[in-house]
Amino acid sequence: MTPVKLYPPKPEKVYFFGTCLIDLFYPEAGMDGIRLLEREGIEVHYPQAQTCCGQPAYTSGYQQEARAVAAAQLDLFPEPWPIIVPSGSCGGMMRTHYPQLFAGTGHEARANEVAGRIYELTEFLLHVCQLRLEDRGQPEKVAMHTSCSARREMGLGETGPTLLARMGQVELVEQARATECCGFGGTFAVRHPEVSAAMVEDKTQAIEATGVKRFVTSDCGCLMNIGGRFEHQGKAVAGEHIASYLWRRTS
Amino acid sequence: MSASGVQTYTPREFHRQAHDALGNPQIRANFRRAMDGLMAKRRDVFSDWDLETLRELGANIRLRALAKLPDLLEQLEANCQANGIQVHWAENGDEACRVIREICERHEAKAVIKGKSMVSEEMHLNAHLEEAGIEALESDLGEYLVQLNEQTPSHIIMPAIHLNTDEISDIMHEKTGTERTRDVDYMTAAARAQLRERFMAADVGISGVNFAVAETGTLCLVENEGNGRMTTAVPPVHIAVTGIEKVVEHLRDVPPLYALLTRSATGQHVTTYFNMISSPRKEGEHDGPSEVHLVLVDSGRSNIYQDDELLDTLRCIRCGACMNHCPVYTRVGGHTYGTTYPGPIGSILMPHMMGLEETRDLPSASSLCGACGEVCPVKIPIPDLLVRLRREAVGEGRGNVPGAGVKRTKKEVAAWKTYQWLATHPAAWRSGTAIAGKLQALVPSKLGPWTEHRTAPRPAKVSLHALVKQHKAKRHQAGKSDDDGEKRS
Amino acid sequence: MSARDNILERLRQRADGPLTAPQSDFSVVTGRGWSQADRLERFERLITSVHGEVVHVAQANWTAELVELLHAKGIRRLALGREHPVAAEARAALDGKDVALLDADRDIETWQHEQFHETDAGLTSTRGAIAETGSLWLWPTPDEPRLLSLVPPIHIAVLDANSIEDTFFDVIETHGWAGGMPTNALLISGPSKTADIEQTLAYGVHGPRELVVLVRHAKEHS
Numbered sequence: 001m002t003p004v005k006l007y008p009p010k011p012e013k014v015y016f017f018g019t020c021l022i023d024l025f026y027p028e029a030g031m032d033g034i035r036l037l038e039r040e041g042i043e044v045h046y047p048q049a050q051t052c053c054g055q056p057a058y059t060s061g062y063q064q065e066a067r068a069v070a071a072a073q074l075d076l077f078p079e080p081w082p083i084i085v086p087s088g089s090c091g092g093m094m095r096t097h098y099p100q101l102f103a104g105t106g107h108e109a110r111a112n113e114v115a116g117r118i119y120e121l122t123e124f125l126l127h128v129c130q131l132r133l134e135d136r137g138q139p140e141k142v143a144m145h146t147s148c149s150a151r152r153e154m155g156l157g158e159t160g161p162t163l164l165a166r167m168g169q170v171e172l173v174e175q176a177r178a179t180e181c182c183g184f185g186g187t188f189a190v191r192h193p194e195v196s197a198a199m200v201e202d203k204t205q206a207i208e209a210t211g212v213k214r215f216v217t218s219d220c221g222c223l224m225n226i227g228g229r230f231e232h233q234g235k236a237v238a239g240e241h242i243a244s245y246l247w248r249r250t251s
Numbered sequence: 252m253s254a255s256g257v258q259t260y261t262p263r264e265f266h267r268q269a270h271d272a273l274g275n276p277q278i279r280a281n282f283r284r285a286m287d288g289l290m291a292k293r294r295d296v297f298s299d300w301d302l303e304t305l306r307e308l309g310a311n312i313r314l315r316a317l318a319k320l321p322d323l324l325e326q327l328e329a330n331c332q333a334n335g336i337q338v339h340w341a342e343n344g345d346e347a348c349r350v351i352r353e354i355c356e357r358h359e360a361k362a363v364i365k366g367k368s369m370v371s372e373e374m375h376l377n378a379h380l381e382e383a384g385i386e387a388l389e390s391d392l393g394e395y396l397v398q399l400n401e402q403t404p405s406h407i408i409m410p411a412i413h414l415n416t417d418e419i420s421d422i423m424h425e426k427t428g429t430e431r432t433r434d435v436d437y438m439t440a441a442a443r444a445q446l447r448e449r450f451m452a453a454d455v456g457i458s459g460v461n462f463a464v465a466e467t468g469t470l471c472l473v474e475n476e477g478n479g480r481m482t483t484a485v486p487p488v489h490i491a492v493t494g495i496e497k498v499v500e501h502l503r504d505v506p507p508l509y510a511l512l513t514r515s516a517t518g519q520h521v522t523t524y525f526n527m528i529s530s531p532r533k534e535g536e537h538d539g540p541s542e543v544h545l546v547l548v549d550s551g552r553s554n555i556y557q558d559d560e561l562l563d564t565l566r567c568i569r570c571g572a573c574m575n576h577c578p579v580y581t582r583v584g585g586h587t588y589g590t591t592y593p594g595p596i597g598s599i600l601m602p603h604m605m606g607l608e609e610t611r612d613l614p615s616a617s618s619l620c621g622a623c624g625e626v627c628p629v630k631i632p633i634p635d636l637l638v639r640l641r642r643e644a645v646g647e648g649r650g651n652v653p654g655a656g657v658k659r660t661k662k663e664v665a666a667w668k669t670y671q672w673l674a675t676h677p678a679a680w681r682s683g684t685a686i687a688g689k690l691q692a693l694v695p696s697k698l699g700p701w702t703e704h705r706t707a708p709r710p711a712k713v714s715l716h717a718l719v720k721q722h723k724a725k726r727h728q729a730g731k732s733d734d735d736g737e738k739r740s
Numbered sequence: 741m742s743a744r745d746n747i748l749e750r751l752r753q754r755a756d757g758p759l760t761a762p763q764s765d766f767s768v769v770t771g772r773g774w775s776q777a778d779r780l781e782r783f784e785r786l787i788t789s790v791h792g793e794v795v796h797v798a799q800a801n802w803t804a805e806l807v808e809l810l811h812a813k814g815i816r817r818l819a820l821g822r823e824h825p826v827a828a829e830a831r832a833a834l835d836g837k838d839v840a841l842l843d844a845d846r847d848i849e850t851w852q853h854e855q856f857h858e859t860d861a862g863l864t865s866t867r868g869a870i871a872e873t874g875s876l877w878l879w880p881t882p883d884e885p886r887l888l889s890l891v892p893p894i895h896i897a898v899l900d901a902n903s904i905e906d907t908f909f910d911v912i913e914t915h916g917w918a919g920g921m922p923t924n925a926l927l928i929s930g931p932s933k934t935a936d937i938e939q940t941l942a943y944g945v946h947g948p949r950e951l952v953v954l955v956r957h958a959k960e961h962s
Contacts, residue, residue, distance in 0.1 A: 018715040023715040056670070063648075190699070409936060410936070469921050510873075536882050
């Protein structure tokens, strides 16, 4: 489940796959990811024909629909550049499930090839860009929620925290049961709303109990879920995508 | 939770049962505390092991056993018979119940004492025997308590984990006349005394099997209490009942699986007893049953066996680690699932036994967080199998699961087709996201279930697609030339 | 067709075709390379961590220690075998002492009530032990039947220090278990226990409340 990946040297150019949630709800997080990459001297290409990785249909069992949507993304990355995805969930879909989704179809070879070029944003910033960060923000305590897909499907439980540790003024505090799911799970939150609500309630309580006023995450699904819960309760804990947090404090 | 009145749960009522469990602070607290403890214990006990290598070996042993399954079952049968163990086969639970009842009747048995066996739960053996006038008493302490309380187990390893000390004290008081107390030693000693008499009086002992070794015809039982040893050694007849997938090829396959089982289940290095039975009492021996029977039950397993992907389900060694680590199970508890096997393993196993019609809400009752797959000692890709069953449920799988397609509705298909059309027509997608932003104010503030507990996300005024375009234009003006890496946009 | 034939037929005619059996590499469960001192230390640490008691005794006078132990625990009725040297030596040492010796080599039907209700402890030999998990291994015999280590409230097991091996896998392989299994083979790691009442550990739920391991050392144990 946790592939040992040999990381290449920093490339000149990369593709950026923004993900549908960022496109629709958190475009600034996507822009901040692009800015972080550009600051490292990397030319970022954003194929305008990109839409969605297909995961919502895939995890709902709608295999044909997922395959059609995923197939439409496969053509967007013709050059052999890394493909950066600011989400462990979509990254996990493209890296882990595209090969399964297209196994035995005419797209198999291309799907495998694309999957091999997928990097989650924090993974790429840490392991490929060897990102140095000069924190210009005020001293602050922050909590991080790493998405389950980033942690378990992509094996990236430590990339976000490692980047935060490079921020001179930021103290990362760990909430209780940090590795437990926040209850989003895509359509799970809609199909089993009460269970999902119980999970996010526990997650917000755990974060609040650390005393932080801010949490960051590398996945907008979790951000929407946890942040939406805090907002609904009128709690003064704000959520932010880690790309925005890093960019905001270092630019 | 009343101690009287039979409580029945069904997977059809998952939502209602989940609602009830979520609203029960006692249940919530009992499970949370127990699962936290079990997770911590597992983490500690594996800390000095090369866990990944051990899991790799465990998966490999189980896969090898499955690859040779029909041959190994025949070998197991032949070796058991050579050792004097009588072997029976049953296509389903009813048939297995009949086989067991007939053995009991042959011995004019009135009282059966049982060791823990999930397969016997799966086939509702106790009820079947009771209909035939044979009393079946559970002897594992947790099972005994659950039986006293007229319930079914809520966990496959710790059957009474949904009950706390006070509740158990009340149950024992009401049903057996013990004093009300919080003294666990007192209650344990009372149960010991009650059950010892029943062991001596039992005509037949019925147990499960953790591993059946084909090479030697040996039945292995894993336990801490000693009730398994009592059940298999005190009554004159022992009947072991197990699923056909429990066979392993060699005796040397057992130590790695045993190591994985105890550590994964309860965070123990080892259980108190590892009981290996290879024959009935031999000439000259002074104790042990004079007859030993092995009942091999299929109940849908050979159907699971047909499919390369679903086959992984049969690697399971029933440790329960997937439920201990499941954030859904932790919150709703075992009874909510309404099935013999709850939690993640139940959600990928029970649809084969009960059909997707009955179990329609189980495969979706997971956020796919992956915790179950991460801890599974034999590396069953549980999240992938949950997705596979979701596909089967909506009729986009291979049709290899009973009730395939039962959840396919016109409305939902239409929704996903619309999604597909938009996501494969980039221009429409872009204008769609742009419109959503422009119409932000019109997006309803109530989006059904989501907004009961959370504030709805607001579509951004400008989509990322549009922001990138503006950004590129600015960079272009600033003299930075980004060539277009797209051939098709 | 019988259920047996139907089941085997379905398995043999597998829809997705025959499966390939992988080879297994067992190195993770063997080759610990522990010294005898390591093994003893580990065995003791683990079995005591689950409430087992360990008493180190010199081979030469182990029965004297046994007598003392019986006295200390108030054991007045001890069940034991006859032929095994452990039983024979114990009987010799207890001859004329204030402990009733109950013959374990009787058909259980003749003394079940006595065993369940009027026996303070059972004494058994052991075939060896496993350092990795702190486990004793026993192959019950007509002389020392299987219930002797289970029914009495105290189980006293005699173990030779030099018979502790590294892992369960090693024991199975070294002693060729697969070549001939006894009616019943047992690993015992501590007294009977349960955590079924709210995860609270309680001992002696069905089997012995106490397990005492007399570890016999050929030379004086330092």
